[in-house]
Structure formats: structure tokens, C-alpha cells
Amino acid sequence: MESPTLTENRPYTVPPFAKECLEAAGEAWHAAHDHAFVQALADGSLDSDRFRFYQMQDARYLEAFADATSIISTRCTDPDDKLWFIEAAQMAVVVEQELHAGYGEELGYDADDVAQLELTPNNRAYQNHMIASAHTGSLVEAVAAITPCPWLYVDLGQQLEAEMGEVPESHPYAEWLEMYRDPAFNEYMDHLLERLHRFAVAADPAARERAKELFVLSVRYEWMFWDQSWTKQEWPV
Numbered sequence: 001m002e003s004p005t006l007t008e009n010r011p012y013t014v015p016p017f018a019k020e021c022l023e024a025a026g027e028a029w030h031a032a033h034d035h036a037f038v039q040a041l042a043d044g045s046l047d048s049d050r051f052r053f054y055q056m057q058d059a060r061y062l063e064a065f066a067d068a069t070s071i072i073s074t075r076c077t078d079p080d081d082k083l084w085f086i087e088a089a090q091m092a093v094v095v096e097q098e099l100h101a102g103y104g105e106e107l108g109y110d111a112d113d114v115a116q117l118e119l120t121p122n123n124r125a126y127q128n129h130m131i132a133s134a135h136t137g138s139l140v141e142a143v144a145a146i147t148p149c150p151w152l153y154v155d156l157g158q159q160l161e162a163e164m165g166e167v168p169e170s171h172p173y174a175e176w177l178e179m180y181r182d183p184a185f186n187e188y189m190d191h192l193l194e195r196l197h198r199f200a201v202a203a204d205p206a207a208r209e210r211a212k213e214l215f216v217l218s219v220r221y222e223w224m225f226w227d228q229s230w231t232k233q234e235w236p237v
């Protein structure tokens with residue numbers, strides 16, 4: 001495999017295997033950026049009920065992201081890799097729960113409400129996908145399944161920044177929009193994508209193919225996460 005290169009317009013390095021994953025996702029990657037929920041969130045027209053639904057489901061999703069990264073840390077042998085995934089788990093819990101605590105007060109829910117929430121079918125499936133990949137996949141598969149989560153949001157944050165410019169203080173979702181355009185995420189992406197690539201180089205070709213499939217599934221689940229919030233998904237029976 002070639003050495004890491006910078007793809008156009010991304011302020012972090014996208015190594016060859018990460019690029020392959022992105023190419024494998026194809027249209028699904030763009031669809032996840034273009035969903036009606038995202039458009040309404042960006043232009044501020046999203047109703048607070050749908051945003052509340054999203055935030056509450058997302059609080060629970062982030063716990064699973066933290067669990068998946070914690071599990072991955074136990075499977076790393078290199079101490080720097082191990083620490084990085086431990087820190088990623090910690091960050092998912094601490095930083096993002098701060099965001100949720102703020103919105104909880106504003107939107108009228110607390111930690112107990114989040115704990116008692118019934119997960120949607122989509123959320124449950126996405127969580128199980130990440131946790132199962134972390135437990136039973138090879139290291140590259142485990143990491144591939146969690147990569148679209150931060151990558152898609154950071155990509156989206158930067159795309160919206162380019163399109164919208166500065167977020168007006170009066171924007172109802174200013175805090176959310178500011179969060180994912182934070183330049184600190186560039187370093188996070190550098191670290192994550194470098195690991196994804198390095199683990200891919202160390203894996204056999206069949207594991208690399210499976211990793212790409214798991215990456216694509218997570219991109220689809222990201223689209224479905226917006227969609228479940230837009231439709232306020234319920235269990236059909």
C-alpha cells in the first residue's frame with residue numbers, strides 16, 4: 001500500500017486505506033450529509049421535538065461508542081494505541097455528555113430519562129454492529145466500524161462551515177454546529193485514520209475487505225440515525 005496522502009480539502013491526512021473505505025461508501029456518504037434532518041438542523045428550521053428525539057437517542061449511542069472504543073483498547077498491544085482508544089472512550093463520555101447535559105436542561109430531559117429511553121430499532125442495530133465488530137472482528141474491522149461516526153460528523157461540520165460561514169448566536173442549534181467544526185477534531189482524525197490504515201496494512205486481504213464492508217454499514221447506519229430522528233421511529237410491533 002502507498003504512504004499516506006492528503007486528499008483535497010481535508011485539513012487532516014487521509015491515508016490510502018481510509019480513502020478506499022470512503023470510496024466503498026460511495027453515495028451513502030453523500031446521502032448522510034444531505035438528509036432532510038441535517039438540512040433542517042443547519043438552516044435552523046428543525047423543530048425542537050425532533051431535535052430532542054435525536055439528542056436523547058444520541059446520548060445512548062455515545063455510551064455504545066465509548067464501549068466500543070474501550071473494547072478496542074483492550075485488543076491493542078501497542079501502549080500508544082491502547083491509550084489513544086482509552087482517551088477516545090473518555091472523550092466520548094465526558095465532552096459529549098456535557099453537550100447533552102446542556103441540551104437536556106433546555107429541552108426538558110435528564111440523565112434518568114436517557115437511561116430509561118427505549119432505543120429505536122436503528123440505534124440498537126448500529127450499537128450492536130459497533131460492539132460486535134469490536135469484540136469479534138480483527139483490529140482493522142473493529143476500527144473500521146467506529147470510524148464513520150467521528151469522520152462523517154467532522155466532514156459535515158467542515159462542509160457546513162464552508163457553506164454557512166460563522167454561526168449566528170441566534171441560531172437554535174449553534175452549540176451543535178460549533179462543536180463539530182472544532183479544529184481540534186483534525187488531530188483526532190489524523191490519529192484515528194492513521195491507525196485504521198496501519199491496522200489494515202497488518203491485516204490479511206480478506207480482513208481488509210470485511211473492514212470496508214463494516215465501514216460502509218456504519219455509514220448507512222449514520223444515515224438511518226438521521227432518518228429515525230426525522231420520522232421519530234418506533235418499533236412496528
Ligand SMILES: Cc1ncc(C[n+]2csc(CCO)c2C)c(N)n1
Pocket residue numbers: 058061062065088091092093095096148149150151153154222225
Ligand atoms: C450517531 C452519531 N454519530 C456520530 C456522532 C459524532 N461523534 C460521536 S463520538 C465522536 C468523537 C468524539 O467524541 C463524534 C464526533 C454522534 N454524536 N452521533
